[in-house]
């Protein structure tokens with residue numbers, strides 16, 4: 001399949017397995033980083049802290065994550081939204097945000113329903129158009145928040161182009177939510193972003209058993225400021241979760257190659273399927289941003305969005321019939337999941353905005369997992385056959 005033999009950044013697997021995890025750093029020589037559950041650490045004198053003052057298990061994970069994002073520093077948070085909140089704590093009342101209009105529903109909800117009440121206004125703009133994005137910038141814009149590929153429509157934003165617009169003003173932070181692509185396929189810091197942020201709950205942990213957020217950056221002053229909002233705001237992950245994410249990350253490169261291969265197979269299968277209206281996958285040559293994809297990314301994850309023919313009834317029937325895929329929110333684990341964005345993940349996005357974006361009743365978002373390709377495709381076929389009667393379309397022609 002086209003593109004499916006592509007691999008991520010060189011040295012990626014070696015970094016995830018070794019960086020921050022040198023067995024010489026603890027007395028036992030343990031090859032697997034120990035879980036340090038202690039919530040307090042002995043001081044050598046009053047106010048004299050051993051090490052960096054963090055938790056050793058979290059330190060391991062942060063060092064490793066910085067390396068895989070190609071950054072100098074990283075910070076771990078209690079959730080993706082905890083990371084978002086802590087980044088937004090760098091702002092003050094009167095500041096303005098420009099955010100991509102097609103965003104993770106929870107980020108959209110946080111900007112609209114929490115930050116807006118605290119005097120920080122957000123303009124949602126279609127950052128796939130640099131003109132529209134530039135027009136949304138204001139003199140008091142202090143943060144630019146983009147997601148690429150977007151959720152759930154998998155549109156791509158040109159990161160260097162957005163960074164260039166932001167740099168025309170002073171002190172504008174550019175944050176890229178890299179959750180869907182993962183650092184295996186896309187490195188926002190290399191493309192000029194200030195912070196690469198991920199919900200580690202998804203691909204990075206990849207096993208559906210941890211909620212966590214991770215950020216990476218190059219600027220030391222920014223790292224210190226964000227460390228302060230983490231420390232002072234309290235969105236800190238547990239040592240046990242840091243251990244699990246570190247463990248999950250060791251196979252990130254292996255999993256991402258397989259997610260990519262399975263997703264390409266699904267996208268190629270659905271694109272000619274008589275019961276399917278459209279398929280959206282950046283790896284398909286017909287995707288509207290495929291050229292940008294080739295420039296900016298080294299492949300893509302298991303996220304495939306499609307519209308089946310018919311209406312909500314057909315979509316509901318499909319979701320009731322599908323077996324290998326589980327009807328559930330979230331994404332990025334080894335198991336295949338299917339989401340109905342309009343009724344589930346994006347229900348909190350105002351209906352007018354959903355309509356404008358094209359998040360309608362027949363739009364479904366797949367998180368293609370690591371099951372056998374043949375089983376995944378056969379399952380999609382049987383559910384489509386049960387949900388969409390071809391004759392009903394022939395009759396209406």
Ligand SMILES: *Cc1c(COP(=O)(O)O)cnc(C)c1O
Pocket residue numbers: 079080081082104106107147151177179180198199200201202211212213
């Ligand atoms: C899930 C998700 C988040 C939020 O992360 P949590 O860890 O669930 O808080 C942010 N951005 C994207 C793209 C996500 O998919």
